[in-house]
Amino acid sequence: MSSREQILASIRSSLPQLERPLPPVPLFDELTAVSLLTTFKESLERMGGLFLDMPASGDPRAPVHTKLAGAKVVCSTVPEFTGNRSMADVRTPQDLADVDFAIVRASFAVAETGSVLLTEANLEMNAVAYLAQHLIVLLDPADIIINMHHAYRRSEFRERSYACLHTGPSATADIEGVLIHGAQGVRSLSVLPLPRAPRARPRPPRGQAD
Numbered sequence: 001m002s003s004r005e006q007i008l009a010s011i012r013s014s015l016p017q018l019e020r021p022l023p024p025v026p027l028f029d030e031l032t033a034v035s036l037l038t039t040f041k042e043s044l045e046r047m048g049g050l051f052l053d054m055p056a057s058g059d060p061r062a063p064v065h066t067k068l069a070g071a072k073v074v075c076s077t078v079p080e081f082t083g084n085r086s087m088a089d090v091r092t093p094q095d096l097a098d099v100d101f102a103i104v105r106a107s108f109a110v111a112e113t114g115s116v117l118l119t120e121a122n123l124e125m126n127a128v129a130y131l132a133q134h135l136i137v138l139l140d141p142a143d144i145i146i147n148m149h150h151a152y153r154r155s156e157f158r159e160r161s162y163a164c165l166h167t168g169p170s171a172t173a174d175i176e177g178v179l180i181h182g183a184q185g186v187r188s189l190s191v192l193p194l195p196r197a198p199r200a201r202p203r204p205p206r207g208q209a210d
Helices: 003-014 036-046 062-068
Strands: 075-077 100-104 108-110 115-118 134-139 163-166 187-191
Touching: 036 108, 062 100, 062 134, 062 187, 115 134
Parallel strands: 075 100, 100 134, 134 187
Antiparallel strands: 108 115, 115 163
16 A cells, blocks of 8 residues: 555545535525516626617617627527537637637626526637627526525536626726726627527427327
């Protein structure tokens, strides 16, 4: 037995043989907001993010098309919008260095903090959420939860290889206490409330009626 194995065996044998369950943590549901969407919007804007309200035209996608006007490189990981830089062509993070706008969909959002959770399933390549100049996040209002206590019970933190809560654009105030956005990541983060497209029903086997 090596010295390392002896030390580890000694530690294991000296561990207290007691059942010490973690204390229960309440979810603080009594603080549930009247409107999760309104609370999320207020929290997002307080952290420097932009909430894209429904325009008078009634087209919920119009605010995104307006923001994309004049953009040279757009990378989209969602079917609702088409970019001119396909993620299928991205091989390394360096291929995203010139992206003006990235469009992704959040797994869920936290009303209390104005945060959106992005995983590798949402991003396809994690670097797109940091190297793009501007990030547009689609969010189904049904995916908003009240607070962080609920957030950390979500399955994404256990089932995904990568899960990160984004709260507004990149920001720093290290120099003379002056707040600067976009110093270490995206310069702006916009959220568009847009329900997920309903999943298509699977077609029944041939010869079987619906």
